[in-house]
Amino acid sequence: MKLLSELSEQELIEEAKNILYKRMLNEGKELDSPKAVRDYLHLALGEEEREVFAVIFLNNRHQVIEFEKMFFGTIDSSAVYPREIAKAALKHNSAALIIAHNHPSGDMTPSNADKQITTRIVDAMGLLDIRVLDHFIVGNDSPYSFAEHGLL
Incomplete structure (x- = not known):
């Protein structure tokens, strides 16, 4: 095992990510503030080169029960x-969920397609009594919050 001083900058960043993932996913921490969710999603999706x-x-x-990257695009x-x-959601026995995706361009303005898929997901989950708390870009x-901008 390497000492911290022996790690490259990229290795340090990866270690920090691993620590934050473990804290968020394994300690049963409540995602009760928009800032906590934003920080987590920025870490998880911010460096992706594709959507x-x-x-x-x-x-x-x-x-948190689970964080899952489900769909990969261009x-x-x-x-x-x-x-x-x-x-x-049913497999995880979820009562609620937060959806998120990245915009590799960096522009967080929601597109019409973003708004339409959000509505479709909210409607589908509603039939199963699963709440969609927010959609972040x-x-x-x-990260941009649909809930905070009245779009959810």
Whole structure:
């Protein structure tokens, strides 16, 4: 095992990511503040070179059950299937979830397609009594929240 002083900058960053992932996923920490969610998603999706759509599955106390990168696309789009999100939510016995994706361009402005898929996911999860708490778009700055902008 290397000492911290022996690690390269990239190795240090990867170690920091691993520590934050473990804290977020394994300690039952409640995602009770938009800042905690933003920080986590920025870490998880901020450096992706192509569009990635992810889901944070939560229990009824909004504790993390699982974080899953579910759909992978190109530099400007990704096919997202609400059916697959529903299957995963049921598998994890989720009561709620947070959806997120990145915009590799860095522009966090939601597109019409972003708004439409959000509506489809909210409607599909509603049939299963699973709440969608928010949809975040990760870009260059602090992630954009659909809930905070009245779009959810």
